[in-house]
Amino acid sequence: MGRHDHLPTDALVGIHVLIVDDDPDARELIAVVLRYCGALVTDVGSASEGLRLLTRIMPDVAVCDISMPERDGYWFVREALGQPVERGRSPLPVIAITAHGEIHGPDRTLPAGFQAHIRKPIDPWELCRLVASLARRA
Amino acid sequence: MTGDGFFAVDSLRGMWVLLIDDDRSSRELLTDILEHCGALVTAVASAETALGVMRHVKPDVVVISLFHSQRDARWLIKEVRARKPEEGGMIPAIVITGTEPGTGFEGHLIHPFDPWQLCRLITNITTTA
Numbered sequence: 194m195g196r197h198d199h200l201p202t203d204a205l206v207g208i209h210v211l212i213v214d215d216d217p218d219a220r221e222l223i224a225v226v227l228r229y230c231g232a233l234v235t236d237v238g239s240a241s242e243g244l245r246l247l248t249r250i251m252p253d254v255a256v257c258d259i260s261m262p263e264r265d266g267y268w269f270v271r272e273a274l275g276q277p278v279e280r281g282r283s284p285l286p287v288i289a290i291t292a293h294g295e296i297h298g299p300d301r302t303l304p305a306g307f308q309a310h311i312r313k314p315i316d317p318w319e320l321c322r323l324v325a326s327l328a329r330r331a
Numbered sequence: 332m333t334g335d336g337f338f339a340v341d342s343l344r345g346m347w348v349l350l351i352d353d354d355r356s357s358r359e360l361l362t363d364i365l366e367h368c369g370a371l372v373t374a375v376a377s378a379e380t381a382l383g384v385m386r387h388v389k390p391d392v393v394v395i396s397l398f399h400s401q402r403d404a405r406w407l408i409k410e411v412r413a414r415k416p417e418e419g420g421m422i423p424a425i426v427i428t429g430t431e432p433g434t435g436f437e438g439h440l441i442h443p444f445d446p447w448q449l450c451r452l453i454t455n456i457t458t459t460a
Contacts, residue, residue, distance in 0.1 A: 198345075199344060199345025199346060200345040200346070200347065200371070201345065202344055202345055216387075218383065218384070218387060219387045222373065222384060222387050222388045223387075223388070225371065225373065226347065226371065226388070229347075229371040292386075293417075293418060313386065313387055313388070314385055314386060314387055314388050314389045314418055314419050315387065315388045315389065316389050317347055317388060317389065317390070317391075
């Protein structure tokens with residue numbers, strides 16, 4: 194069945210997205226979709242690198258893989274939400290990404306602090322819609 | 332010549348095309364055509380790489396042009412169709428061949444083809460579900 198709606202190519206203009214994923218292919222594929230939809234994208238290969246970035250810049254939303262060696266997605270979301278937030282700003286929304294068939298379902302990721310949960314293979318439209326709706330605006 | 336009032340530019344805006352082509356110059360040519368029409372294009376050189384991409388994401392359509400590889404279009408489409416719908420098993424596919432039409436594909440083009448025909452074919456198979 195063909196999908197009728199096309200990707201909204203300007204839906205993410207003005208949104209800065211941080212991608213945290215240890216798999217470079219996944220990172221690149223997610224980045225290319227978000228950029229196509231107009232987002233400014235920064236991607237990093239580990240949770241600790243992602244956290245380090247958060248000390249320097251405040252993205253509008255983050256997309257984070259759950260299973261990563263060393264620090265995983267749960268660690269990242271815990272640390273990110275533990276960071277001080279500028280007055281008048283909401284905490285960083287983080288979207289969880291899990292591989293199909295993994296044991297981490299929304300029943301685990303959402304209580305852990307993730308705002309949304311997407312399974313691989315990722316539907317690009319669903320990803321863009323979530324990023325657009327969750328992005329915090331200054 | 333496009334005919335039928337079809338405007339190629341922007342006709343594929345918002346479409347994600349996974350292109351599998353084992354010939355570098357052909358891959359670049361097809362990427363140029365698709366991007367000119369507004370598509371987001373992920374171009375890879377082998378069927379195995381394409382399956383790797385589809386483990387991570389679900390593009391809107393695949394275009395397969397494999398003439399020099401052991402893992403050809405028929406092999407690839409069999410692997411894709413073996414997947415569940417939510418894992419991209421139903422993704423529409425176009426095959427480009429030298430002569431005979433391929434079965435199991437939603438669209439088919441024979442060399443040499445009109446570039447706009449490719450864009451129009453993608454539009455047709457993705458909007459008439």
